[in-house]
Amino acid sequence: xxxxRPARIALRSFTILVIFVLYAPxxxxxxxxxxxxxxxxxxxxxxxxxxxQHALHEPGPRTALWHSVLTGLLATAIALVLGSLAAxxxxxxxxxxxxxxxxxxxxxxxxxxxxxALALRSAFDRIGIALSSITLAxxxxxxxxxIVYNNVSAxxxxxxxxxxxxxxxxxxxxIQTLRLVTFPLLRSALLAxxxxxxxLSFDEIIVTTFAVDGGYRTLPLxxxxxxxxxxxxxxxxxxxxxxxxxxxxxxxxxxxxxxGAVA
Amino acid sequence: MGFRLGxxxxxxxxxxxxxxxxxxLGRSRVARILATRERxxxxxxxxxxxxxxxxxxIGSLGALIITSLYSMQSDPTGxxxxxxxxxxxxxxxxxxxxxxLSSVYRTVTLRTVQSAVTVTTIDAIxxxxxxxxxxxxxxxxxxxxxIVAITMPLWAGYLVKGYAWRSLLDxxxxxxxxxxxxxxxxxxxxxxxxxxxxWFPYMAIAVYAGLDRLPDSLLEASTDLxxxxxxxxxxxxxxxxxxxxxxxxxxxxxxxxxxxxxxxIVGGTTEFIGNVIYRQFSVDAPFAAAFAVVxxxxxxxxxxxxxxxxxxxxx
Numbered sequence: 001x002x003x004x005r006p007a008r009i010a011l012r013s014f015t016i017l018v019i020f021v022l023y024a025p026x027x028x029x030x031x032x033x034x035x036x037x038x039x040x041x042x043x044x045x046x047x048x049x050x051x052x053q054h055a056l057h058e059p060g061p062r063t064a065l066w067h068s069v070l071t072g073l074l075a076t077a078i079a080l081v082l083g084s085l086a087a088x089x090x091x092x093x094x095x096x097x098x099x100x101x102x103x104x105x106x107x108x109x110x111x112x113x114x115x116x117a118l119a120l121r122s123a124f125d126r127i128g129i130a131l132s133s134i135t136l137a138x139x140x141x142x143x144x145x146x147i148v149y150n151n152v153s154a155x156x157x158x159x160x161x162x163x164x165x166x167x168x169x170x171x172x173x174x175i176q177t178l179r180l181v182t183f184p185l186l187r188s189a190l191l192a193x194x195x196x197x198x199x200l201s202f203d204e205i206i207v208t209t210f211a212v213d214g215g216y217r218t219l220p221l222x223x224x225x226x227x228x229x230x231x232x233x234x235x236x237x238x239x240x241x242x243x244x245x246x247x248x249x250x251x252x253x254x255x256x257x258x259x260g261a262v263a
Numbered sequence: 264m265g266f267r268l269g270x271x272x273x274x275x276x277x278x279x280x281x282x283x284x285x286x287x288l289g290r291s292r293v294a295r296i297l298a299t300r301e302r303x304x305x306x307x308x309x310x311x312x313x314x315x316x317x318x319x320x321i322g323s324l325g326a327l328i329i330t331s332l333y334s335m336q337s338d339p340t341g342x343x344x345x346x347x348x349x350x351x352x353x354x355x356x357x358x359x360x361x362x363x364l365s366s367v368y369r370t371v372t373l374r375t376v377q378s379a380v381t382v383t384t385i386d387a388i389x390x391x392x393x394x395x396x397x398x399x400x401x402x403x404x405x406x407x408x409x410i411v412a413i414t415m416p417l418w419a420g421y422l423v424k425g426y427a428w429r430s431l432l433d434x435x436x437x438x439x440x441x442x443x444x445x446x447x448x449x450x451x452x453x454x455x456x457x458x459x460x461x462w463f464p465y466m467a468i469a470v471y472a473g474l475d476r477l478p479d480s481l482l483e484a485s486t487d488l489x490x491x492x493x494x495x496x497x498x499x500x501x502x503x504x505x506x507x508x509x510x511x512x513x514x515x516x517x518x519x520x521x522x523x524x525x526x527x528i529v530g531g532t533t534e535f536i537g538n539v540i541y542r543q544f545s546v547d548a549p550f551a552a553a554f555a556v557v558x559x560x561x562x563x564x565x566x567x568x569x570x571x572x573x574x575x576x577x578x
Contacts, residue, residue: 003400003492011396018393019412022463025427026416028438040430042438078315086312093305101309104316110513110566112521112558114537118544119323122330122552142320145312174304199418205524206537210544223422224524240423247418248411255411 026244033237038230051234061239064222071133071218072201075140079197080190082141083148090149091156108143113206116143121210131213139211140204144197151193152186159185188257195254199247219243324559331355331552346549354553368539372557375535378455379519383512385459386466390511394467395500398474399482410471417464425528428457432529449531457529458519465518466511473507474500509569516565520558 003011028044036046055061083105090102108116120139129135163185167177205220212218217225223240226232331354336347358368397409416424431438432446432453439446447453477500485495523537530538536558543551 007492008400011392011400015393015396015401015409018389018463019409021460022413022416025424025431025460026420028431029420029423029427040426040433042430042433042436042441082312082315085308086316089305089308089312093301093309095305095309101313101316104321105312107316108320110517111562112517112537114521114523114540115327115555115558115562116320116323116521118540118552118555119320119327121544122548123319123323123326125548126326126329138319142315145316149312203418203421205422206521209541220422223420223426227422227426236423236426240420244415244418244420247415251411251415251418254414255407 029237030241030244033234033241035234035237038233040233051238055235055238055242058235060217060226061219061222061235064217064219065239065243067133067216068202068219071137071140072198074137075144075201076194076198078137078141079144079148080194083145083193083197084152084186084190086145086149087152087156091153092161105146105149109146113204117207117210120207124211131211133212133216136208136212136216136218139207140201143204143207144201147197147200148190148193151189151196155186155189191257192254195250195257199250327552327555330549331556333549333552335547335549344547354550355556357550358553358557368554368557371534371536371539372561374451374533375520375537375558376561378451378458378535379516381455382459382462382519383466383515385456386463386515387470387508387512389459389463390466390470391504391508394470394474398471398477399479410468413464413467421461422524422528424461425457425525428453428460429529432457449529451530451533454525454530454533454535457525458522459515461525462515462518465514466508469507469511469514470504473504477503506573509572513565513569517562520561 031044032040033051034047034049035044036048036050037044086101086105090098090105116139120135120142123129124131124135164177164181167181168174172180203220205218205224208218208221212221219239223236226236332350332352334347334349334351334353335344337344358365393409393413397406401409429449432449434440434446434448437446447456481499481503482495485499490498520535521537523535523541526533526535526538534542536554540551540554543554
């Protein structure tokens with residue numbers, strides 16, 4: 001390679017610095033979850049596991065976590081179906097209006113969150129649909145489709161279509177080809193896209209704020225409610241730390257999948 | 264002669280008929296079946312996603328536009344306002360005319376765009392060296408670790424990270440003040456910095472994807488031709504990753520344009536377009552809808568520019 005040793009060291013130091021900055025706030029929250037203080041003040045005071053024990057018995061964050069997982073799963077399921085269908089239609093066929101459809105798929109993520117949020121809310125209000133966990137999942141699915149679409153269409157562009165044609169020549173029906181040839185080729189792209197879509201839904205708050213009624217709290221909404229309550233802060237820190245730690249599992253799997261998928 | 268030939272032909276005709284005619288007929292039938300099946304397949308694949316996106320999403324944007332043409336009218340007592348569903352351009356006139364009110368919205372819009380541009384610039388400047396290190400310098404093992412490290416913060420705690428920054432930035436005794444003797448405090452600068460922090464992974468992943476596709480041999484060729492590192496970067500790397508940078512910038516720009524939570528956490532009294540829309544929504548939903556058309560127009564212009572640069576495929 002053409003880089004001098006000092007240049008490599010500079011690049012590596014810079015990368016380490018950036019990762020440190022990325023994690024400093026998260027580390028700070030983790031430290032606070034073990035602190036005896038009931039605020040965000042610097043420096044954190046004391047050490048205790050009491051916050052963690054206390055948080056175990058809190059129903060609020062558990063319900064909110066469940067709501068977030070449920071919404072994420074529902075939105076991801078819809079996005080997996082619609083995103084992969086759109087990927088097939090748009091990468092494998094040429095048809096009139098193709099650009100319009102591809103723009104419509106990409107638009108929810110390209111337009112600012114507040115626009116998507118207000119647009120969906122306007123539609124619900126104009127039609128007179130009551131806000132619920134279903135409207136929330138519909139709203140989340142709408143911006144998750146593009147994530148699955150991107151992953152699957154990138155894969156479809158790489159895998160040769162003649163594998164499916166070979167399968168058809170050998171006498172397999174469309175369903176059999178889909179099950180035995182196409183799906184295995186797409187599996188890792190579907191998993192990676194699905195995980196990313198779930199993550200996007202799980203941490204989303206702007207569209208969520210507009211697409212759900214006041215009683216239904218997802219985890220980000222629960223965080224938003226409780227930051228201003230001093231008594232709840234230790235629990236907030238515990239739940240936040242827990243979520244960050246728990247998210248290493250899917251991220252690890254996502255990475256393994258995408259590593260194994262390099263064709 | 265003619266008769267004989269005719270007889271001969273008559274004998275031949277069925278043979279020709281059998282050996283040639285069925286083929287084109289069969290081919291066209293197969294082609295027709297295939298074409299029909301192809302069209303059927305396209306219909307099956309295309310209908311659900313396009314129906315969802317066009318009806319639910321584009322339909323919602325339509326509902327937004329319709330709402331922006333409504334108005335809130337107060338009853339004679341002036342105490343109760345209710346939605347008037349007669350179309351009026353009132354909200355847009357309020358946004359566009361040059362009285363004192365509209366200059367407020369112009370200021371908010373310009374401030375938001377300024378923040379989005381700054382966030383995008385910071386993220387691009389930081390992401391390029393990091394992504395370059397990951398894609399071209401780091402060992403395979405380190406590469407995987409760093410990618411995980413960069414993507415993981417996307418999973419959790421957009422709000423929590425915001426509040427952590429609030430504490431770190433706190434002018435009265437936050438960690439930044441303690442360690443560096445300086446903090447931007449709460450306001451526009453803090454919001455912009457924290458947003459750059461929040462959206463960095465999107466830019467880093469996009470740039471990494473572009474660099475990963477860039478063959479090492481191009482860099483080696485550039486070195487062989489006598490280019491120094493900086494020249495190689497400017498003339499080989501940068502043009503190649505331009506579409507990726509633009510794709511990443513769509514995320515950082517649009518996410519900033521539509522954000523309002525970070526201003527509420529670290530922005531002090533700073534307001535972005537999102538804050539105004541959020542505040543207005545419960546008071547005057549039609550006006551909020553009209554103001555939401557502003558970021559739509561900005562993003563459409565941005566996307567058209569990105570498409571001209573060939574970056575939309577990267578999204």
